[in-house]
């Protein structure tokens with residue numbers, strides 16, 4: 001039976017606390033960036049992706065690539081929520097000698113497919129997987145989660161041209177459109193709007209959704225799991241720092257690390273026991 005949207009929300013809430021704790025313990029930045037994509041990653045791993053924790057290297061698994069690799073804490077915590085590895089390891093995030101680095105390397109943990117962190121390259125890597133699957137007539141799909149600032153990179157648009165040209169209908173790009181970059185508003189850095197029209201005009205079938213509305217996320221996944229002709233782009237409107245009142249849409253949390261007191265505040269606010 002598929003998990004309900006209430007269950008997905010509950011898991012996401014727990015993960016919001018876990019990643020705040022990871023940022024605190026590991027003195028790691030990018031908490032706001034991780035919070036903006038939690039709902040999407042939980043919905044992917046608990047509903048959409050066909051990938052089994054007991055067979056993380058199964059040839060026919062779906063692939064997920066977190067192109068905005070600086071938000072890796074959310075992927076690690078979601079992998080734990082699916083039992084890919086033990087929860088204890090989360091406390092070692094970003095520590096010396098840890099197998100959970102702040103930017104991931106391939107297979108650093110089961111379920112982590114690709115080294116990410118250098119923005120702009122991973123849609124092309126996803127295309128490589130998707131093209132290989134098409135050539136081999138294999139059934140798996142590939143999902144790449146990008147950030148909006150990343151869409152300033154020319155490599156993203158070269159990849160965006162390539163995928164429709166090869167009819168990669170097994171490829172899904174999700175853009176975590178939180179309207180911020182490291183030091184300012186995305187729109188002020190380089191105009192992205194109208195982002196949906198841009199992907200559409202490059203030949204992608206495009207959806208625009210609220211990236212925190214679980215029902216809307218699941219509905220969209222439902223639509224695209226049917227046979228489609230083109231690669232899919234989902235423009236997910238999100239809020240950086242989502243879910244924690246004093247972090248929402250405050251870009252200081254791109255770099256800020258929560259104190260012990262703030263961690264407690266988050267615990268209380270999320271109702272974590």
Ligand SMILES: Cc1ncc(C[n+]2csc(CCOP(=O)(O)OP(=O)(O)O)c2C)c(N)n1
Pocket residue numbers: 032033034036068070117118119120147148149150176178180181182186240254
């Ligand atoms: C090629 C490259 N240049 C610079 C950086 C440093 N960097 C880390 S996060 C970031 C931008 C963050 O904004 P965005 O990509 O929109 O993601 P958000 O954190 O807002 O989700 C930058 C420039 C990088 N990771 N890769």
